Amino acid sequence: MNKNHTSQRLPRAKGIDMGTYYTSKECARKVKHLVLPDKNRKIVEEFITILGMRDEFEAHGVPIPNKVVMYGPPGTGKTLTAFHMARMLDLPLILVRLDAVIHSHLGETGSNIRKIFEYAKAVPCVLFLDEFDAIARTRESSDEVKEIARAVNSLLQCLDDFGDSSIFVAATNLENELDRAIWRRFDTKMTYSLPDEASRRHYIELLIGGFAEEKGLSEEACGRLAGCSFADIEQIILKAKRKAIIERCPLKHEHIALSYEEYHPSAVL
Secondary structure, eight states: OOTTSOSEEOOEETTEEOEEEEOHHHHHHHTTTOOOOHHHHHHHHHHHHHHTTHHHHHHTTOOOOOEEEEESSTTSSHHHHHHHHHHHHTOOEEEEOHHHHOOSSTTHHHHHHHHHHHHHHHSOSEEEESSTHHHHBOTTSOTTHHHHHHHHHHHHHHHHTOOSSSEEEEEESOGGGBOHHHHHTOSEEEEOOOOOHHHHHHHHHHHHTTOOBOTTHHHHHHHHTTTOOHHHHHHHHHHHHHHHHHHTSOBOHHHHHHHHHHHOOGGGO
């Protein structure tokens, strides 16, 4: 596919509506406010470096990593990391629709999984599956054991046969529910958590940007939003900005306080 295409619904590929296609340029626009903890930034940087040294690693007989699993609470940057990796690799990102994959008919889910991976093998890309636990749950934790087992077995085979022309990225909030055999197929694992004070402050400053604000607002907001995810912080700051724009005034402490109360951040309920 041409990287100059705009984001779009993918055409039906071999009988399945895959999801959404994002060019690397569109991925770059999505991650302008990404804040990665140092450990995850280093993992991504090493991952990108290795992929850029493919010939040297192959000469030493060392496999190239191309399967990444990210796990942690919602809203902590997993999806944005997938977009970031696509941008860094200058590859399109395929965001898979899980509702198109999971099917009630016997054996259909496994068939859909195979179609998705066949597509990614043919078209170099970053293949991204969010809520990965929906199709990779342990085969001992469901009343639908037989169907889950079929889907997981299909997924295992697809991961083993994936090749190295594309990158597979999975994200989950429920890592303990992943099948252990699936877990072992990933060569790169990244843990996510709620932002610490430094990350929270940096993210708030990125979101406020050049918007006029009362003195000390960023510091006060950083304290008030402790325990919030990045996604919660973004929504609260945007809500506060809207209040300031309506009042045609700088961003105020009371805007942050009211926005916090109205939004009810999920991470701290």
